[in-house]
Amino acid sequence: MNPIEERIEKFIGSHRLLTLATTDEHLPFCCNIFYVFHPANGSFYFMSAAETKHIQDALKQPVVAGTIVSGDVSLAKIQGIQFTGRFFQPKEVEFEEAKRLYMKKFPVAHFITSSLWAIEPDFIKMTDNTLGFGKKILWSRTCGAVSQV
Numbered sequence: 001m002n003p004i005e006e007r008i009e010k011f012i013g014s015h016r017l018l019t020l021a022t023t024d025e026h027l028p029f030c031c032n033i034f035y036v037f038h039p040a041n042g043s044f045y046f047m048s049a050a051e052t053k054h055i056q057d058a059l060k061q062p063v064v065a066g067t068i069v070s071g072d073v074s075l076a077k078i079q080g081i082q083f084t085g086r087f088f089q090p091k092e093v094e095f096e097e098a099k100r101l102y103m104k105k106f107p108v109a110h111f112i113t114s115s116l117w118a119i120e121p122d123f124i125k126m127t128d129n130t131l132g133f134g135k136k137i138l139w140s141r142t143c144g145a146v147s148q149v
Helices: 006-013 053-060 092-105 107-111
Strands: 017-024 027-038 043-048 063-069 079-088 115-128 136-140 144-148
Touching: 006 027, 006 079, 006 115, 006 136, 017 053, 027 053, 027 092, 043 092, 053 115, 092 107, 092 115
Parallel strands: none
Antiparallel strands: 017 027, 017 063, 027 043, 043 115, 063 079, 079 115, 115 136, 136 144
């Protein structure tokens, strides 16, 4: 895996809520989920009940998309990412590490019986107006930092 570009990784690590987009029979669905990001393998981890629509959709069609945005609405300070990736359920060693990270970030999760899930992004586009209006940083798992436009 090519490491995620440093500015993108820092942005992702400083937030905790993402919007996940799934599809079923070509019908889109979005939901918000609390996540933890693991920079060592570049994956998002989150908890959710297996019965939820977004999990059922992702189990059928594991190619997902999502966004993370900053809360700042000032045009000059807008930052956010859009991504596509592969949904899966972590197993064994990865599961234990992901669970430890998630519980550390969200201690209340100790009382939740939901399952742990993962998204491995394959493409990320970050918009960062702090670099100039409309500036983008592109990253892909296969190529690494693609460009800054």
